[in-house]
Amino acid sequence: MNIRFTNARILTMADNEDIFEGELHVKDSKITYVGKKTENGSLNGFDRVIDCEGNVLMPGFKNAHTHSGMTAMRSYADDLPLQEWLTTKIFPMEAKMTGEDCYILSKLAVLEYLTSGITAVFDMYLAPYDIARCAIDTGMKFVQVSGINKFGPSMEELEERYLKINDGNPLSSFMLGFHAEYTCDLSLLEQIAALAHKYKAPLFAHNSETQREVKECIDRYGKTPTELMDSLGMFEYGGGGYHCVHFSDHDIEIFKEKKLHVVTNPGSNTKLASGIAPIQKFMDAGINIAIGTDGPSSNNCLDMFREMFLVTGLCKLSTGDASAADGLTVLQMATVNGAKAMGLDDADVLKEGKEADIIMIDLHQPNMQPLNNIAKNIVYSGSKTNVKMTMVHGKILYENGEFFIGDDPEELYKKANEIIKRIG
Amino acid sequence: MNIRFTNARILTMADNEDIFEGELHVKDSKITYVGKKTENGSLNGFDRVIDCEGNVLMPGFKNAHTHSGMTAMRSYADDLPLQEWLTTKIFPMEAKMTGEDCYILSKLAVLEYLTSGITAVFDMYLAPYDIARCAIDTGMKFVQVSGINKFGPSMEELEERYLKINDGNPLSSFMLGFHAEYTCDLSLLEQIAALAHKYKAPLFAHNSETQREVKECIDRYGKTPTELMDSLGMFEYGGGGYHCVHFSDHDIEIFKEKKLHVVTNPGSNTKLASGIAPIQKFMDAGINIAIGTDGPSSNNCLDMFREMFLVTGLCKLSTGDASAADGLTVLQMATVNGAKAMGLDDADVLKEGKEADIIMIDLHQPNMQPLNNIAKNIVYSGSKTNVKMTMVHGKILYENGEFFIGDDPEELYKKANEIIKRIG
Numbered sequence: 022m023n024i025r026f027t028n029a030r031i032l033t034m035a036d037n038e039d040i041f042e043g044e045l046h047v048k049d050s051k052i053t054y055v056g057k058k059t060e061n062g063s064l065n066g067f068d069r070v071i072d073c074e075g076n077v078l079m080p081g082f083k084n085a086h087t088h089s090g091m092t093a094m095r096s097y098a099d100d101l102p103l104q105e106w107l108t109t110k111i112f113p114m115e116a117k118m119t120g121e122d123c124y125i126l127s128k129l130a131v132l133e134y135l136t137s138g139i140t141a142v143f144d145m146y147l148a149p150y151d152i153a154r155c156a157i158d159t160g161m162k163f164v165q166v167s168g169i170n171k172f173g174p175s176m177e178e179l180e181e182r183y184l185k186i187n188d189g190n191p192l193s194s195f196m197l198g199f200h201a202e203y204t205c206d207l208s209l210l211e212q213i214a215a216l217a218h219k220y221k222a223p224l225f226a227h228n229s230e231t232q233r234e235v236k237e238c239i240d241r242y243g244k245t246p247t248e249l250m251d252s253l254g255m256f257e258y259g260g261g262g263y264h265c266v267h268f269s270d271h272d273i274e275i276f277k278e279k280k281l282h283v284v285t286n287p288g289s290n291t292k293l294a295s296g297i298a299p300i301q302k303f304m305d306a307g308i309n310i311a312i313g314t315d316g317p318s319s320n321n322c323l324d325m326f327r328e329m330f331l332v333t334g335l336c337k338l339s340t341g342d343a344s345a346a347d348g349l350t351v352l353q354m355a356t357v358n359g360a361k362a363m364g365l366d367d368a369d370v371l372k373e374g375k376e377a378d379i380i381m382i383d384l385h386q387p388n389m390q391p392l393n394n395i396a397k398n399i400v401y402s403g404s405k406t407n408v409k410m411t412m413v414h415g416k417i418l419y420e421n422g423e424f425f426i427g428d429d430p431e432e433l434y435k436k437a438n439e440i441i442k443r444i445g
Numbered sequence: 446m447n448i449r450f451t452n453a454r455i456l457t458m459a460d461n462e463d464i465f466e467g468e469l470h471v472k473d474s475k476i477t478y479v480g481k482k483t484e485n486g487s488l489n490g491f492d493r494v495i496d497c498e499g500n501v502l503m504p505g506f507k508n509a510h511t512h513s514g515m516t517a518m519r520s521y522a523d524d525l526p527l528q529e530w531l532t533t534k535i536f537p538m539e540a541k542m543t544g545e546d547c548y549i550l551s552k553l554a555v556l557e558y559l560t561s562g563i564t565a566v567f568d569m570y571l572a573p574y575d576i577a578r579c580a581i582d583t584g585m586k587f588v589q590v591s592g593i594n595k596f597g598p599s600m601e602e603l604e605e606r607y608l609k610i611n612d613g614n615p616l617s618s619f620m621l622g623f624h625a626e627y628t629c630d631l632s633l634l635e636q637i638a639a640l641a642h643k644y645k646a647p648l649f650a651h652n653s654e655t656q657r658e659v660k661e662c663i664d665r666y667g668k669t670p671t672e673l674m675d676s677l678g679m680f681e682y683g684g685g686g687y688h689c690v691h692f693s694d695h696d697i698e699i700f701k702e703k704k705l706h707v708v709t710n711p712g713s714n715t716k717l718a719s720g721i722a723p724i725q726k727f728m729d730a731g732i733n734i735a736i737g738t739d740g741p742s743s744n745n746c747l748d749m750f751r752e753m754f755l756v757t758g759l760c761k762l763s764t765g766d767a768s769a770a771d772g773l774t775v776l777q778m779a780t781v782n783g784a785k786a787m788g789l790d791d792a793d794v795l796k797e798g799k800e801a802d803i804i805m806i807d808l809h810q811p812n813m814q815p816l817n818n819i820a821k822n823i824v825y826s827g828s829k830t831n832v833k834m835t836m837v838h839g840k841i842l843y844e845n846g847e848f849f850i851g852d853d854p855e856e857l858y859k860k861a862n863e864i865i866k867r868i869g
Binding site: 092093094095096097099100101102103106129130132133136288290291292293294296297317320321322323324326327330331333334335337338340341342343344345347348385386387388390391392393394395397398401402403404405406430431433434437438440441445 | 516517518519520521523524525526527530553554556557560712714715716717718720721741744745746747748750751754755757758759761762764765766767768769771772809810811812814815816817818819821822825826827828829830854855857858861862864865869
């Protein structure tokens with residue numbers, strides 16, 4: 022479908038580019054024009070013309086760490102610390118989940134992503150083939166990352182997933198990773214490192230989310246999780262870490278040297294009392310910082326507006342500096358930096374030739390007025406109510422509160438409630 | 446207008462009452478029935494029957510500290526510490542604001558309050574007569590508190606405001622207060638204390654928002670702001686403080702003994718890097734804790750969902766205890782405790798005879814599914830998108846995204862932009 026957006030305020034997120042008034046054209050899955058108003062007739066070659074009424078078009082948010090299928094466990098086991106929550110509540114339920122459950126529950130997550138202007142997710146969960154099916158069926162962009170740990174899958178299965186899911190479908194790809202140091206033994210970590218070497222692939226994992234995790238790793242290996250992974254050669258081809266809360270200066274040095282990505286998850290880190298990530302230090306080191314919601318059972322919502330405010334707010338709080346991590350910097354993290362971490366180099370900014378992963382931010386809402394600084398409004402006062410449209414790969418999946426993913430939302434809610442009744 | 450809400454999930458917020466399925470009746474400004482489904486015909490004596498479709502009815506949120514008229518300065522002077530922001534940016538602009546500006550800008554704030562399910566605000570700002578007019582014209586409940594400081598108004602004007610605005614209109618009332626210790630001299634504080642004694646009135650002020658404020662007060666008087674106010678007899682008839690971030694154990698003891706209210710403002714405190722309030726200590730002392738957004742120039746949004754998540758999140762983070770300040774406790778703060786602090790004893794819970802300040806929370810949204818724990822869903826994953834209706838004093842002011850305050854929102858946006866152009 023070819024769509025012409027007119028009368029828009031455009032925030033390309035390309036370097037040093039201010040918001041300007043103009044229009045944007047989409048043909049099939051690509052952006053074919055971004056610029057000033059064009060002169061030629063309104064419907065020439067377009068299936069649809071959308072008058073943006075002065076609203077903002079910008080790149081969709083990249084949710085750079087999540088576990089979509091955990092929607093079933095939202096508000097199921099709150100107010101518990103990470104380790105207890107994981108071992109006594111979550112793992113036993115996950116053992117009962119089927120691939121079809123994952124498919125349904127990931128679709129429920131997709132609905133919520135769309136309401137928050139998220140156009141791609143970096144997803145680590147069970148049943149990757151079913152999740153890939155969810156991506157293709159709904160139209161959402163899933164970059165999956167393997168969450169292998171000592172309970173499975175086998176290395177052979179992991180390699181097969183890596184090869185099969187990376188079949189070129191632009192909505193579905195797969196990166197190498199593992200759950201975390203504390204759920205893998207050394208021999209497994211060595212095998213994973215070898216696989217990353219075989220494919221010259223970047224590698225991602227939960228890293229230093231809690232103090233306990235770091236302490237136990239040091240007790241076991243005399244090294245922090247980052248030092249251990251580095252010593253195993255896991256970062257030869259890049260990659261990064263999720264959470265990265267309790268990082269030493271040496272860990273930061275390793276991330277800087279190896280050009281690794283930090284994915285910060287402040288909603289989850291506050292709710293589980295894990296701590297505040299040293300965002301200012303990461304910025305000072307020039308490390309690429311992306312933002313993720315984490316899963317809906319630890320956060321509990323899949324809302325990039327909440328995360329953006331927390332990134333800047335917690336950075337200001339922990340440094341005591343109200344100017345730290347300003348609005349535009351955080352907007353960069355939530356879009357361009359996320360795309361970079363997830364290998365979505367063609368879905369980062371609004372530019373001719375880039376993939377059409379675009380959202381429209383409604384300025385005709387009281388929380389966006391007056392228009393003193395639109396980018397800061399989005400970060401400091403924006404909310405899901407401002408997401409008027411979410412387009413993924415050229416297809417509008419959410420517009421004016423309606424979903425277009427091929428499922429009736431009420432049916433998905435019903436099925437999700439049935440699943441939790443069965444496995445809870 | 447008499448309205449019958451059927452097919453609702455009802456969260457009364459009365460002590461120990463679980464959510465139940467039933468209906469609720471409103472006649473004029475009061476709740477006349479809350480309970481199980483009634484048998485009699487649907488339209489008997491009702492002007493309208495609203496099928497809630499299983500959505501939640503609960504008491505509206507009480508925004509217990511705000512400066513509504515500051516909407517003009519949203520995203521105007523961000524990323525600055527409190528004192529610099531206040532003295533170099535805000536005060537000079539406020540000097541140019543007219544009463545009519547305040548009226549318009551407060552109306553803009555009302556729109557946003559309604560989208561966030563806020564049914565009453567504890568407002569401290571310039572031009573109280575114009576703000577009272579805003580309350581009555583829009584239908585929003587404003588409890589104003591005087592923000593007197595050394596720049597004005599005179600004590601005579603303050604007393605006149607107190608008497609005139611407390612004329613019995615249920616939408617508009619006025620409480621005694623002052624801006625903060627650091628903007629008043631001792632003689633003024635003594636006069637304010639005397640006025641509170643004359644009317645046996647509770648007294649509110651910004652209190653210990655920043656470390657600098659506390660340090661300078663100790664330098665000046667050898668006392669913390671709380672100790673100073675207490676020593677001046679300011680708390681003989683109750684009252685409380687806004688922010689209350691840097692409280693000593695002795696300050697907490699005073700608040701406990703005098704049964705004072707803490708109004709916490711975590712959004713503003715994070716964004717201005719002011720600090721984290723000791724919520725757990727306040728809870729341990731049995732102090733009534735209410736929640737406020739603070740003004741839209743320091744937060745920058747008027748969103749109780751953001752505040753609720755921050756209250757629980759920051760409490761969990763600062764105590765290192767993921768079970769601290771759980772969802773239901775925070776929901777209590779945002780509703781019942783706020784009503785208590787604001788003197789709105791008849792607008793606290795859903796019960797026969799109480800004022801009809803009611804909101805409907807939409808559960809037919811992905812962030813509210815599945816329904817494992819509805820109260821926790823509201824606090825941990827709720828957002829403005831879930832506010833389906835906001836009723837204040839028996840009148841629906843917001844429903845399905847539409848406003849009913851007697852103004853065209855677009856006109857208010859336009860006027861707000863004109864004001865900032867003039868005074869900015």
